[in-house]
Amino acid sequence: MGLWNETFATGNETVDADHKEIFELVEQVMSTSFKNKKEKVKTSIEFLADYVVRHFATEEGLMDESDYPHTETHKKEHADFLKVATKLHEDFVNDNYALGEEEGKGEIETEAQVLHLSLEINKTVVAWLTKHVMGSDRALADHYKKWVAENGVNA
Numbered sequence: 001m002g003l004w005n006e007t008f009a010t011g012n013e014t015v016d017a018d019h020k021e022i023f024e025l026v027e028q029v030m031s032t033s034f035k036n037k038k039e040k041v042k043t044s045i046e047f048l049a050d051y052v053v054r055h056f057a058t059e060e061g062l063m064d065e066s067d068y069p070h071t072e073t074h075k076k077e078h079a080d081f082l083k084v085a086t087k088l089h090e091d092f093v094n095d096n097y098a099l100g101e102e103e104g105k106g107e108i109e110t111e112a113q114v115l116h117l118s119l120e121i122n123k124t125v126v127a128w129l130t131k132h133v134m135g136s137d138r139a140l141a142d143h144y145k146k147w148v149a150e151n152g153v154n155a
Helices: 013-034 038-065 070-091 111-152
Strands: none
Touching: 013 038, 013 111, 038 070, 038 111, 070 111
16 A cells, blocks of 8 residues: 655654554554454554554653643644544444444454445544644654754754
């Protein structure tokens, strides 16, 4: 698929490396769903959620360290995304992506279910990541780079 490309680069190596990993994890969730294995999809979604939490902590550390003026707004975006990711996970675990009468069989059974899950991931996760990385994260990286230069900090 190749969701990540250099247009998402913020210029901060740590943040960019995390973003690449997050996009790869999203791709993994989506490609796993096409293999119709519910447990693998669940594991991938959980790993993605855990990784995103760690990544947000990294970004929020940069905000706190550099006295980023938009910290509250940025942290709210993170919290909003975590709500979306949690709902995606809960819906998946509760078979809300299963269509038809035979829900909860342990596997995604039909192409329609796979498509439904993939569309939901695209609509929520990929869309949010794209907007957030290219907007808020790029602004944070620019601020941090300027702060490092002005304060003679080794980043």
